[in-house]
Amino acid sequence: MPAAWLNWLEWLHATPVALAMRQSEWLYPTVEILHILGFCALVGAAGLFDLRLLGLSRQIPVRQMAAHLLPVAWVGFAVAAPSGFLLLLADARSIGVSPIFMGKMALIGLAGLNAWVFHARVGRNVQEWNQGVDAPFAAKLAALLSLLVWVxxxxxGRLIAYLT
Incomplete structure (x- = not known):
């Protein structure tokens, strides 16, 4: 690990917020619950959209599903990301160097990249396969990758608690 990264983790670990996360009886579990709820919204919305792309509920227009689920996913991300950062603070020195944590962060980046590529490339032609027909192979591939990455x-994320 680079020294700058380790120094930053050390600094994070010593912040008043990190101390509060470790010392408060209710703060850590409350933040953890928020993180789980945010993640449920994010992954639930993404998963439902992915299943639609894979062929479930073809009678529901893809654009309509996206219009309903994308805001839910963004709200979930807006809750999960800052709450996850607060959870990191509680034990930044250990979690921040964990290969499991690093893998989780890399996969979240991959999920974001996959979603961006889908919306920027494959999803631009959604009107051609919006309802009643199979999504193109590229859309199905993006959906399958999304499901696998989020799982x-x-x-x-669960292993961090046990193996870090």
Whole structure:
């Protein structure tokens, strides 16, 4: 690990917020619950959209699903990301160097990149396969990758508590 990273983790670990996360009886579990709820919204919305792309509920227009689910995913991310950062603060020195944590962060980045590529490339032609027909192979591939990556993120997130 680079010294700058380790120094930053040390600094994070010593902040008043990190101290409060470790010392308060209710703060850590409350933040953890918020993190889980945010993640449920994010991954639930993404998962439902992915399943639609994979062929479930073809009678529901893809654009309509996206219009309903994308805001839910963004709210979930807006809750999960800062609450996850607060959870990191509680034990930054250990979690921040964990390969499991690093893997989780890399996979979240991959999920974001996959979503961006889908919306920027494949999703631009959604009107051609919006309802009643199979999504193109590229859309199905993006959906499958998304599902696999989010499951792996959840698994690694749980393992942080046990293997870090």
């Amino acid at each position: 792996a993120v959840i698994v690694l």
